[in-house]
Amino acid sequence: MTQEDEDLDSLVRKRIRALRVAQGWSLEELASRAHLSQSSLSRIENGRRRLALDQLVTLARALDTTLDQLVETATEDVVTSPVIDGAHGRMRWPVKADPGMSVVRQRMTEPPPENPARMRAHPGREWLVVLSGTAILMLGHRRFRLETHQAAEFPTMMPHAIGADGGPCEILGIFDRDARRGHRNDSGDDAQGAPG
Structure with a gap:
C-alpha cells in the first residue's frame, strides 16, 4: 500500500467514526444500521480490519452520505479569490x-x-x-x-x-x-x- 493509499484509508476510517459520533450513535447502533457486527465496525474504525468496498457502500448509506463523499480527498484549491x-x-x-x-x-x-x-x-x-x-x-x-x-x-x-x-x-x-x-x-x- 502506498503512502497515498494509507492516508486515504486513515481518512475514511476517521470520517466513519466522526459521522457516527456526530449522529450521536454508539458502535452498536451504527453496526445495526449497516448490518455489521459491532466488533467488525470497531475493527474498521480502528484500522484493524481491511476496508471492503461493499462495507463502505453499506456504511455510507447507513451514515446518510454517499460513497463519493466518504472517500473524497481534500482539494488543493481551498482558498478562492474573488x-x-x-x-x-x-x-x-x-x-x-x-x-x-x-x-x-x-x-x-x-x-x-x-x-x-x-x-x-x-x-x-x-x-x-x-x-x-x-x-x-x-x-x-x-x-x-x-x-x-x-x-x-x-x-x-x-x-x-x-x-x-x-x-x-x-x-x-x-x-x-x-x-x-x-x-x-x-x-x-x-x-x-x-x-x-
Whole structure:
C-alpha cells in the first residue's frame, strides 16, 4: 500500500467514526444500521480490519452520505479569490460545491426602486446579509429595512429590489442556480443594478 493509499484509508476510517459520533450513535447502533457486527465496525474504525468496498457502500448509506463523499480527498484549491467587477461595484466568489450557486458582495449607495414595474422577478431563491450600513429590500409593495448583520431569504418570483438607506451599505448575497440566471442579461454578463 502506498503512502497515498494509507492516508486515504486513515481518512475514511476517521470520517466513519466522526459521522457516527456526530449522529450521536454508539458502535452498536451504527453496526445495526449497516448490518455489521459491532466488533467488525470497531475493527474498521480502528484500522484493524481491511476496508471492503461493499462495507463502505453499506456504511455510507447507513451514515446518510454517499460513497463519493466518504472517500473524497481534500482539494488543493481551498482558498478562492474573488472575480472583481469594478464597473458594477461587485465581487463574486464561485461556490465549488455547486457551480450554479453564486456569492456576491456589493456596495450600494442608491435606494431601491419602489415601483414594482422596475423590480425583477424570476425563478429561484436568494439569501443576503447586510455587512455594513442599512439596506432596504423591496418585495412587491412591501418594504423591509435591514440593519447591519441582519439577513433575509426570499423566493425571487416575487418582484424584488435592494438598495441603500441613508448612506452606503454593503451586502453579501447568495443566489441559487435559477436566481443567478435571473440576474444575467442576454449577453451572459451580470445585469446592472443590485442583486435582488
